[in-house]
Amino acid sequence: MAEIRLERATKTFGQVHAVRELDLTIADGEFFVLLGPTGAGKTTTLRLVAGLEKLDGGRVHLGGRDVSALAPAARDVAFVFQQYALYPHYTVFDNLAFPLRSPLRRRSPQEVTRRVEEVAKLLRIESKLKNKATKLSGGEMQRVGIGRALVREPNCFLMDEPLSSLDAKLREDLRVELKHIQRDLGATILYVTHDQIEALTMADRIGVLEEGRLLQVGTPRDVYTRPASVSVARRLGSPAINLLRMDAVPGIAAPSRARNIGIRPEDVQLNGRGIEAEVEQVEHLGAESVVVLRAGEERMHALVSGGTSVQPGTAVRAELSREAMLFFDEAGQRVDA
Amino acid sequence: MAESTLTAEGSRRAQVPVGSRGRARGLSDRAVLLLFITPTLVLLLAINIFPLIWNIVLSFTNYRANQPGREIKWIGLRNYERLLGSEDIWGYLQVTAHFVCWSIFFQVLIGFSLAWLLNRQFRGHAFWTTVIVLPMMLSPAVVGTFWTYLFQPQSGIFNYIVNFFIDAGDFSMIGDVALAPWTIVIVDTWMWTPFVMLICLAGLRSIPEYIYEAAEVDGASPWRQFWTITVPMVLPFLMLAVLFRAIENFKMFDMVVELTSGGPGSTTELASINLKREAFESWKTGYSAAFATILFVTVFGAANIYVKFLNQVKKR
Ligand SMILES: Nc1ncnc2c1ncn2[C@@H]1O[C@H](COP(=O)(O)OP(=O)(O)OP(=O)(O)O)[C@@H](O)[C@H]1O
Ligand SMILES: [Mg+2]
Numbered sequence: 001m002a003e004i005r006l007e008r009a010t011k012t013f014g015q016v017h018a019v020r021e022l023d024l025t026i027a028d029g030e031f032f033v034l035l036g037p038t039g040a041g042k043t044t045t046l047r048l049v050a051g052l053e054k055l056d057g058g059r060v061h062l063g064g065r066d067v068s069a070l071a072p073a074a075r076d077v078a079f080v081f082q083q084y085a086l087y088p089h090y091t092v093f094d095n096l097a098f099p100l101r102s103p104l105r106r107r108s109p110q111e112v113t114r115r116v117e118e119v120a121k122l123l124r125i126e127s128k129l130k131n132k133a134t135k136l137s138g139g140e141m142q143r144v145g146i147g148r149a150l151v152r153e154p155n156c157f158l159m160d161e162p163l164s165s166l167d168a169k170l171r172e173d174l175r176v177e178l179k180h181i182q183r184d185l186g187a188t189i190l191y192v193t194h195d196q197i198e199a200l201t202m203a204d205r206i207g208v209l210e211e212g213r214l215l216q217v218g219t220p221r222d223v224y225t226r227p228a229s230v231s232v233a234r235r236l237g238s239p240a241i242n243l244l245r246m247d248a249v250p251g252i253a254a255p256s257r258a259r260n261i262g263i264r265p266e267d268v269q270l271n272g273r274g275i276e277a278e279v280e281q282v283e284h285l286g287a288e289s290v291v292v293l294r295a296g297e298e299r300m301h302a303l304v305s306g307g308t309s310v311q312p313g314t315a316v317r318a319e320l321s322r323e324a325m326l327f328f329d330e331a332g333q334r335v336d337a
Numbered sequence: 338m339a340e341s342t343l344t345a346e347g348s349r350r351a352q353v354p355v356g357s358r359g360r361a362r363g364l365s366d367r368a369v370l371l372l373f374i375t376p377t378l379v380l381l382l383a384i385n386i387f388p389l390i391w392n393i394v395l396s397f398t399n400y401r402a403n404q405p406g407r408e409i410k411w412i413g414l415r416n417y418e419r420l421l422g423s424e425d426i427w428g429y430l431q432v433t434a435h436f437v438c439w440s441i442f443f444q445v446l447i448g449f450s451l452a453w454l455l456n457r458q459f460r461g462h463a464f465w466t467t468v469i470v471l472p473m474m475l476s477p478a479v480v481g482t483f484w485t486y487l488f489q490p491q492s493g494i495f496n497y498i499v500n501f502f503i504d505a506g507d508f509s510m511i512g513d514v515a516l517a518p519w520t521i522v523i524v525d526t527w528m529w530t531p532f533v534m535l536i537c538l539a540g541l542r543s544i545p546e547y548i549y550e551a552a553e554v555d556g557a558s559p560w561r562q563f564w565t566i567t568v569p570m571v572l573p574f575l576m577l578a579v580l581f582r583a584i585e586n587f588k589m590f591d592m593v594v595e596l597t598s599g600g601p602g603s604t605t606e607l608a609s610i611n612l613k614r615e616a617f618e619s620w621k622t623g624y625s626a627a628f629a630t631i632l633f634v635t636v637f638g639a640a641n642i643y644v645k646f647l648n649q650v651k652k653r
Contacts, residue, residue: 052554073557089569098557
């Protein structure tokens with residue numbers, strides 16, 4: 001496996017700056033997750049690494065080698081496409097075997113069969129090997145797409161929302177499985193997702209992308225607890241972080257430049273102390289419940305245990321944990337005390 | 338048909354709670370169904386099925402359409418015996434086979450290549466598509482006629498161009514026994530290659546770009562991409578084009594009549610041209626009805642086998 005390094009990578013489509021001067025180094029064996037809203041340039045970044053898109057500026061290095069001018073085949077990366085991109089006229093087996101039959105990777109037929117069956121078993125599609133690729137459900141196609149990347153031993157894996165069309169159970173299983181595979185192989189994976197749970201559970205590091213720029217790079221813990229800006233803070237966590245005006249919480253010693261307070265729903269406690277609020281709504285999620293509160297003009301969420309007895313329409317007191325508070329300045333950047 | 342009947346049944350059953358009132362008020366679903374399909378069925382019977390059956394009946398008689406008063410005799414399989422025993426018929430069928438096979442061969446080769454080039458979406462590809470498609474829009478009789486001028490040994494541009502490259506002297510594409518069968522192949526190819534090209538182009542356009550990208554990432558060379566993606570995915574389209582062209586060329590008449598009238602000798606006398614001669618010049622109606630029946634069964638049978646094969650390819 002190899003290290004991925006982007007140096008001031010830039011890509012524009014006409015007026016659209018899809019990726020702007022992106023600097024990013026992903027270490028050998030690292031699981032790196034790119035997170036960002038739709039249109040942020042996540043797919044474009046992957047395509048730049050794979051060589052499917054030509055750089056308008058900057059360089060791409062794989063394993064210390066400058067591959068900016070190389071064709072996709074020569075870069076030896078594996079790509080899992082957002083739209084699966086299976087070969088529709090082939091069976092699942094032939095789809096999985098396709099990369100192994102490349103002249104660049106001469107393998108004996110027995111070896112191909114062994115490897116394909118191994119991967120099919122891992123992804124639980126061994127019973128579908130003889131099916132045509134078009135006669136599969138969306139989730140099965142996606143697994144074939146992942147399998148086609150896994151049969152190879154590439155420099156790195158590029159995965160574009162590979163679990164997006166699986167049901168919750170399978171997604172959870174595959175999440176664990178993929179992480180396992182990655183550890184076993186020591187694989188370098190650049191992984192794109194919308195799903196923050198995927199990002200938080202699988203990533204060694206997360207990069208938050210918006211409008212082609214990296215807003216923050218760090219470990220999941222880091223990005224979650226110390227977001228660099230309001231947009232990063234909003235990207236992670238469900239329900240999303242509460243943003244309150246400074247005067248909503250009186251008597252707080254805050255940095256002078258601070259204009260907003262950010263507080264995660266799990267750091268809001270309904271324990272009879274703190275600010276007065278009215279319960280607007282209670283959403284039961286099983287193990288936990290989300291309580292929607294109104295305090296003056298502010299609305300906020302509190303994440304409490306599932307057995308809560310608060311009723312809509314009643315008055316409560318909400319305590320905001322002082323240590324967990326984040327402060328943001330006028331421009332939305334975090335300021336430290 | 339079977340399906341629509343089923344739906345009609347189903348909806349009528351669904352109406353049962355409404356009871357007899359619903360039926361009394363108007364036509365039943367089945368009656369409406371019949372009302373709609375009857376005109377089509379009648380037309381089909383009158384202009385397709387009846388002539389076909391009548392033709393088969395006539396093929397067992399000695400009927401001559403220019404002698405209406407003559408007694409019509411039932412002669413059994415005599416017409417068929419004469420036809421299949423005649424060497425001339427095999428000659429005409431050979432001419433037809435030569436024409437059908439070679440014209441399709443060239444049209445597929447050139448049509449697919451042109452489609453492949455046009456699919457690269459270079460600047461002005463839309464303009465070139467229109468230009469290439471023009472011959473297809475002409476009337477076959479017109480095409481046949483003006484190519485006779487292009488093939489003129491002394492003044493025709495075709496001979497001029499050939500002589501520009503190789504010193505071939507005076508030769509006649511239309512008058513020469515060896516060249517004439519190729520002449521009709523050339524003109525038909527000129528006229529109908531665009532058709533094959535259009536269908537291939539539709540096939541090529543139907544292949545999503547990301548499949549090529551996946552193949553590229555998987556390390557497939559352009560050559561391998563062509564053989565493992567482009568060809569298999571265009572094949573059903575191409576086979577459909579071949580089916581259309583084969584059926585059309587099997588009954589080719591107008592263009593060749595204008596171009597060579599079947600000559601010189603009978604080197605370009607296609608089965609359809611001979612059939613017209615026997616039926617409406619020699620007035621051997623019964624005999625030519627038998628010939629028509631044989632041709633029909635051949636085309637119909639071959640097309641059916643071919644369509645089965647085509648479905649296999651699509652399912653693969
Ligand atoms: N081939 C293209 N031509 C023109 N514009 C493009 C092209 N590909 C992407 N873009 C634009 O570049 C921007 C980034 O697109 P990209 O596909 O990278 O987004 P994304 O982060 O992957 O979004 P999503 O989460 O919806 O997949 C978008 O504004 C998109 O419209
Ligand atoms: Mg995308």
